[in-house]
Amino acid sequence: MTETSIPRTALPPAERSLAARLRRRPFTHHNRLVAAVVCANLACVAVAPSTMVLANFTLAVLIRQQYVINLLFWLATSAPTRWPLRVRWTLGKVYHFGGLHVGAATCATVWFLVMAVTTPPHVLTWTIAALLVAMVVFAWPSVRARCHDRFERAHRFGGWTVLVLFAVHAVLFGDEAAGWVLAVVVASVALPWLRLRRVPVRIVRPSRHVALVHFDYGVTPFAGSSTAVSRNPLLEWHSFANVPAPGRSGFRLTISRAGDWTGSLIDDMPSHVWVKGIPTAGVGNIDKLFTSVVWVATGSGIGPCLPHLLSGSTPARLVWSTRHPRRTYGDALVDEILEVQPDAVVWDTDSDGKPDLVALAYQVCRESGAEAVICISNRKTTWHVVQELEARGIPAFGAIWDS
Structure with a gap:
């Protein structure tokens, strides 16, 4: 363990160039992707609202699919280290892909509201619109930070309800194209839940602040991945980085006391937890x-x-x-x-x-x-x-x- 000391290398002043300023918030790659999606939608203003709803809704869901996320990371990190650093620097921002989700989900909601006010009023249409608006409101960063559990439940149960109502909407209005798109979206949403399982864990608690949670149920994830864990799969999920060890099966999670859920897990040391989906790439x-x-x-x-x-x-x-x-x-x-x-x-x-x-x-x-x-x-x-x-x-x- 090295001795801690005041760094010997002087920290240079921050760059003041335009390029440096554009690397600061709010000009993150995440927000740039949001803006790109919005601009693409503005360029399609003449397209039928129903088509734009389907296109945006599909992108918003698929970009969150675990297999799609892993594919994005595989593509981005396949670049050889001999490529220019600037290119690899940009590729490393692949984890900002959530900007596509935010931009597409927001645009889908706006397009659906346009469709709702330009077609004959129908209670089903306005019910879907209300649910979409509620999901956007709960996902607003400040609201999400204050009410994370409500945000998660609104997204899960609201999203499932919207899928069902969209299917009914497609049948009532004879929209065959919407039916096929919804089938793909439903399959994408359902896939992680088809891998839901309750697995045994061994927990070591070196202190009241930390739990080292050991898994060995036939899955050895890759370094840089995460696993979603729950004690009540319908209500609350938390993702943690996997810690596989070379030459050993299974993996560990390092969980610190950072709220009610983590505190309860550290105190209770349960014998089993729920996992779903597949190990998913992260930053x-x-x-x-x-x-x-x-x-x-x-x-x-x-x-x-x-x-x-x-x-x-x-x-x-x-x-x-x-x-x-x-x-x-x-x-x-x-x-x-x-x-x-x-x-x-x-x-x-x-x-x-x-x-x-x-x-x-x-x-x-x-x-x-x-x-x-x-x-x-x-x-x-x-x-x-x-x-x-x-x-x-x-x-x-x-x-x-x-x-």
């Missing part, structure tokens, strides 16, 4: 685009980093900031990390206070010659680290919480 999967990377993690953010560090498929350095790492996560996990990352910067916030993660990441990146930084932390820290590093010309990546 960490983009490390293969670069010759080497720096992983920046806070707290249980070490979980998504760990499988990449263990596999060693992409040369890496680790910066980990956490409260008393051994007391919180246990000697076994910390020793496992240090065995593959003897030069890791492990910052104990109990004894050293909060570090300047931007400066630390910049220093380690320059010392190691890494091409990119991947940050796994809370929203505020992730946005700050990614934005400040990219303002200094370093490709940086992290969850966006926008979609």
Whole structure:
């Protein structure tokens, strides 16, 4: 474990160019995709509203399908590391694909409202319109953040209801094309649920703050993937990064106390949980685009980093900031990390206070010659680290919480 200290490399000032400003919020790739979808819809203003509803609705659903997500990541990360860094930097933003979902879902709702007011009034049409508007309202970022459980249930049950009502609508109005499109959409929505299963787990609790949840039910996921977990499959799902270990079957999840659901799981230590669908690619999967990377993690953010560090498929350095790492996560996990990352910067916030993660990441990146930084932390820290590093010309990546 390296000694924590004030970084020796001075952090340069942020770039002030137009290109640098366009890398900052709100000009994220996610929002650019939203804008692109909206512009494409404006260009199709002469097309029949019913056609645009179907096109947007299909895109909104399919772009969230697990097999489609994995395909997008596979395509984006297939680029060889000899390609220009600027190209690979852009491809690494593949996880912003949620902008297509947001743009298409919003446009589908607007087009359906246009269709509702330009056709003879029908209670079914306006019921669907009301449900679509309610789903958009609950998905608004500030509302979603305050009422996440309500957002999730509104999307799940509201979405299922809309599918049923759309099918009835297609039959009543003799829309054969809509029927075929709906069949594809329903199959896409149903597929993860066809893989729903209740599986045994073994939970190790090194402290009241963390649970290490071990799975071994015949699935060994790939590094950079996540698994959706629930204790009540109709009400609430949470996705966590998978931690497979080389040469072993199964995988682990690192779950920290961050709310009622995680707190309950840590306290209760259930013997079984529900999983659905397939392991799905996430932001960490983009490390293969670069010759080497720096992983920046806070707290249980070490979980998504760990499988990449263990596999060693992409040369890496680790910066980990956490409260008393051994007391919180246990000697076994910390020793496992240090065995593959003897030069890791492990910052104990109990004894050293909060570090300047931007400066630390910049220093380690320059010392190691890494091409990119991947940050796994809370929203505020992730946005700050990614934005400040990219303002200094370093490709940086992290969850966006926008979609």
